Amino acid sequence: MPPSFSRHAASSSSNVTPVFQSPIHNICEYLKSKLGAAMTYLANQWDTLVVFLTDGRAALSNNHMENHIRPFAVGRKNWLFSDTVRGADASAMLYTIVATARANQIPVGTYLEWLLKELPKAEAKPRKGKLDLSPFMPWAFRARAAGN
Secondary structure, eight states, rough: OOOOHHHHHHHHHHHHHHHHHHHHHHHHOOOOOOHHHHHHHHHHHHHHHGGGOOTSOOOOOOOHHHHHHHHHHHHHHHHHTTTHHHHHHHHHHHHHHHHHHHHOOOHHHOOOOOOOOGGGGOOEEETTTEEGGGSSSEEEEHHHHHHH
């Protein structure tokens, strides 16, 4: 979100805030319904709700993050149907590889193709009792691709 938008939102929203906040506190005292409970919750969370007015780094929406975690939430539901622990481990490993490639802005298909070609050629080098996979991480792939 551009900083100018944040400043504009903060300046225009700060004028509305007192007008909106005051009636909420008054209404909460009288409503004993679900609406009253929701209004009480809103009043209790008011300081958190309006943090974007004082901190321009705070986004007005978390849609960006929601879109990033959605595939994981869908995958989590699908993993309930893994027949074995090894199958669930393999699914989790594959998801981790894909998510790491995406986080490093590397085309997933290209990275997976490279991994499937290079991993069989790898020599097992133990590191702290485990196989050292650091030469196959996305940042190593990027460095190799830049060198070629």
